[in-house]
Amino acid sequence: MITLFSIFGLKCNERLLKILYEFNPDIKTIRKCFAINGFLIIINSLFGLTAIYRKRLSILIAFCFILIGLFVFTLFSIVVGTISYHNLANQSPSRAVDTFSGLMNEYDWKGINNSSGRLVDEFQLQFNCCGSLNGSHSWEPLRPTGVPIGAYPLSCCLNDVKYDLDNQWCDEQQVYQKVTVSYSQNFNRDYVGVAYSPYTKHWVGKQLPYWNSYTLQDIKDMLNVVNSRFRSIATYGMGVAAYNANNKWDETDSNCLVSRAAAQINRDKNQNALIVAQGINQIEDNSLQQKEINNAFSAAQDANGIHGKTVWGLTFTNEYFTNEATGNRILNMITSNKKRAHDMGLKVGTRIHVCGIIHNSGSMRDILANIVRESDFIMCKASIFRE
Numbered sequence: 001m002i003t004l005f006s007i008f009g010l011k012c013n014e015r016l017l018k019i020l021y022e023f024n025p026d027i028k029t030i031r032k033c034f035a036i037n038g039f040l041i042i043i044n045s046l047f048g049l050t051a052i053y054r055k056r057l058s059i060l061i062a063f064c065f066i067l068i069g070l071f072v073f074t075l076f077s078i079v080v081g082t083i084s085y086h087n088l089a090n091q092s093p094s095r096a097v098d099t100f101s102g103l104m105n106e107y108d109w110k111g112i113n114n115s116s117g118r119l120v121d122e123f124q125l126q127f128n129c130c131g132s133l134n135g136s137h138s139w140e141p142l143r144p145t146g147v148p149i150g151a152y153p154l155s156c157c158l159n160d161v162k163y164d165l166d167n168q169w170c171d172e173q174q175v176y177q178k179v180t181v182s183y184s185q186n187f188n189r190d191y192v193g194v195a196y197s198p199y200t201k202h203w204v205g206k207q208l209p210y211w212n213s214y215t216l217q218d219i220k221d222m223l224n225v226v227n228s229r230f231r232s233i234a235t236y237g238m239g240v241a242a243y244n245a246n247n248k249w250d251e252t253d254s255n256c257l258v259s260r261a262a263a264q265i266n267r268d269k270n271q272n273a274l275i276v277a278q279g280i281n282q283i284e285d286n287s288l289q290q291k292e293i294n295n296a297f298s299a300a301q302d303a304n305g306i307h308g309k310t311v312w313g314l315t316f317t318n319e320y321f322t323n324e325a326t327g328n329r330i331l332n333m334i335t336s337n338k339k340r341a342h343d344m345g346l347k348v349g350t351r352i353h354v355c356g357i358i359h360n361s362g363s364m365r366d367i368l369a370n371i372v373r374e375s376d377f378i379m380c381k382a383s384i385f386r387e
Contacts, residue, residue: 030081037074044070101132104139109147109169121155130156130175193232193277198222198254211239214254219261227273233262234351234379236318237281238295240288249295250302255279259299263306275312276303277379279351280333282317282326293337300346313347313377321352327367334374347376355380 044066051059100123108117124130130152131138139152150172157174198219201209226233239253250256262274280296283289293316300311316333320326334348341348350371355378357365372378 030077033073033077034081037070037077040066041070097132101138104132104142107142107153109144109153121153124153124155125159136172136175190231192230193234194226194230195234195236196223196226196258197236198258211253211255212244212251214257216257216261216264219254219257220265223258223261223265223274227265231272231274232277233258233274234277234315235259235279237279238292238299240281240283240292240295242285242288245288245291249298252295256295256299259303259311260306263303263310266307266310272307272309274310276310277313277315277349277377278303278311279315279318282320282329289333293333297337297340297344301344304345309345311346313349314341315379316348316350318351319353319381321350321354321368321371324363324367327364327371331367331371331374334371338374349375349377349379351379351381353381 044063047059047066048063051063100120103117103120106117107120130136136152136156139156143149143151147169151169152172152175154170157170157177198214199209199211200222201213203209223233235255235258237255238249239255241253244252250260259276259278262276265274266272278296278300280292283292296314300314303310314337316337317326317330321330330350330352334350338348352368352371354364354368358368358372359365
């Protein structure tokens with residue numbers, strides 16, 4: 001089973017600030033001031049040459065005063081420009097989003113002639129996106145009279161905008177095609193990982209493939225396919241069950257071999273082509289749960305011995321936090337094994353699907369807050385942020 005598990009984020013602040021810089025009215029004014037100042041310096045230089053040529057003291061004195069004035073004006077422009085740029089560069093992401101949302105409100109849907117409209121188009125073209133935090137839905141309440149329902153600005157669906165067209169909008173299907181195709185080709189894979197288990201075989205007749213029937217080479221073959229597009233791997237567990245509890249750590253279900261397979265790939269490529277968050281699956285039986293945890297430590301030690309820093313962390317349980325009891329159990333696993341992990345250079349955390357309760361109140365929220373405090377990382381199921 002191979003699934004995308006999370007888009008952690010996109011580093012957009014630099015490009016966003018660059019676009020805001022290009023269209024910032026204060027910066028534009030400073031630019032004009034420097035251009036005018038340069039022109040006046042040239043004119044004044046000609047004025048000074050005339051004074052020298054004609055040997056007129058009065059003209060030379062006037063030239064000196066004008067030169068001093070231009071020098072003061074230049075210093076003033078530098079100070080104001082530096083302050084403006086500093087204020088712009090220190091805008092928080094939320095402030096930048098608010099600025100962009102305000103520009104969206106001023107957008108001219110029919111023949112754009114204002115700078116805010118062009119900035120919106122420039123932003124959407126640069127990022128291959130449509131709208132702000134709510135995506136294309138951000139445009140829903142902003143359509144003026146005369147613009148049909150389901151219409152969006154041309155920059156949502158084209159790679160360029162021609163402002164002389166009769167209609168300055170396109171439909172939702174065109175938006176979807178542009179944005180999804182662009183991101184599927186151009187998204188930054190450093191911010192995306194794959195949750196992986198090797199259980200992909202077809203059933204033969206009515207026979208289910210055994211969980212331990214996948215060889216190390218099978219797993220390496222699959223990981224090499226994953227590695228053609230992705231670098232970060234998260235596993236679900238170590239494959240411990242009652243029927244294999246007495247086996248060695250690398251002789252349980254085949255899931256236990258993922259970190260070793262990744263490390264061998266890294267060794268063969270002489271680089272950290274794959275980095276692994278080793279999973280620890282939840283098991284109700286306490287003795288089996290401890291076996292699962294111990295096996296995860298063994299797998300991490302084995303992998304990092306083959307190639308250093310292949311395994312960077314341990315993920316205690318998978319979407320197990322459903323009530324106070326399971327939450328406290330996760331918290332206890334993390335706190336009990338944190339020092340042991342840190343001594344091995346490993347981070348500790350969990351994968352949960354209830355991140356949104358951090359905004360609530362009550363015992364569940366308090367337990368989650370404690371888990372967050374004790375963890376080095378949290379893998380949140382993305383859909384929870386819509387709660």
